[in-house]
Amino acid sequence: MNRRKLDPQASAKAAFGQLLRRLRDKEGLTQQELADRIGCTDSHISAVETGRRSPTPQFAASADRALGTGYQLQRECEEVHRPSLLEGFREYVPHELRAVEIRLFEVGIIPGLLQTPEYAAAIQAGAVRRGAITESQAEERLSHLAERQAALARTPVPLVHAVLDESCIRRPVGGPEVMAGQLDRLIEFAELPSTVLQVAPYALGERRAFDLPVTMLTLRDRTQLVYAESAQRGHLVREATSVVTALTAYHQLQVEAESQTASVAMIRELRKGIL
CATH class of the missing domain: 1.10.260.40 (lambda repressor-like DNA-binding domains)
Known part of the structure; x- marks a missing residue:
């Protein structure tokens, strides 16, 4: 049968x-x-x-x-x-774990792959206090995130290009010490040979290409995928026309965003005012 x-x-x-x-x-x-x-x-x-x-x-x-x-x-x-992970995210992760290039945009919070353990724990603790998830689900999310971050050390190391909305670095999470450590982590990330970090400033206004988080993956065979999230679920897009449209918008965002040098300078200035 x-x-x-x-x-x-x-x-x-x-x-x-x-x-x-x-x-x-x-x-x-x-x-x-x-x-x-x-x-x-x-x-x-x-x-x-x-x-x-x-x-x-x-x-x-x-x-x-x-x-x-x-x-x-x-x-x-x-x-x-009451899933601990957003519906649709399980389908996305195996592709992320074998991507040779990861391009992401985030609004409001530091993206998971760049979070420190303390920052990630503060985010999940907030979700527990709101009643959105249980403590066991928060622990599962943190464990899952640690596995994804550890996978970035694979060989060959994937290129990670991150564009963060300015709100990501200005929104206080977990208190001064946690934010100081998180900003330090971003500066360290920008110094790696396989990464690019840019900040999309508030001044972009309506020119900002995306309103929701989005991630674009390039696999070893050059297949390209787009993963986008809403409040309800995540969506993995394979259809070529949609992928090309999203990549074009991402390239436009890269051009409009601050350079890595200017972005790191902005983060360093914020870091000085915390501790």
């Missing part, structure tokens, strides 16, 4: 489906046999396993009892209904 291949990186639903299938296979049960134990149909099991249907907390609890798996499926179900 042909089985639909699952990609757990695609979404939280897909990750749940793969886990359910793996646990069911481990017990040597067919979909119908598991359905009989839970009290649903085999088509329901199939739809959940292939990510076509979201599991409910009740389904996850019943499946854990039927399979004798403690709380494994219930914990995974929490990620479906």
Whole structure:
């Protein structure tokens, strides 16, 4: 029998489906046999396993009892209904980990790849206080970010070109010491041979090319991808026309933004006024 291949990186639903299938296979049960134990149909099991249907907390609890798996499926179900990572981001990360060039633009906060551990922790602590995520989800986000940052040390080292809206460096996060350390990190980043750092000043006004964060990846085979985020989810774009349009806008932004020398000077001046 042909089985639909699952990609757990695609979404939280897909990750749940793969886990359910793996646990069911481990017990040597067919979909119908598991359905009989839970009290649903085999088509329901199939739809959940292939990510076509979201599991409910009740389904996850019943499946854990039927399979004798403690709380494994219930914990995974929490990620479906309240994921620690933005929907769509799981699909993006594997491409980032093998990109030879990463070009990014960020608004409001320092982009994750350039964050210090203290700055990242302050951002996630704020999300916990707002009730947006749980403490365990914050820990998972920080662990995931550390893995992405560590991957930048791969060989060959990818080119990272970062354009930050001025709001990124002026918005205080975590207090003076955290911000001082973060600005120091940006200066160090700009000094690396494989990086370029620019600040898009407020003075750009309506000429700023993007209103939301965007990342562009070039893979080893020269394939180019664009990843953009809204408040609700992330979107990975492969369609050539859309990718070219985004790259053109990014190049225009690079021209309009401050040079790296001027950008670093701006960051150094801010750093002097903090501590």
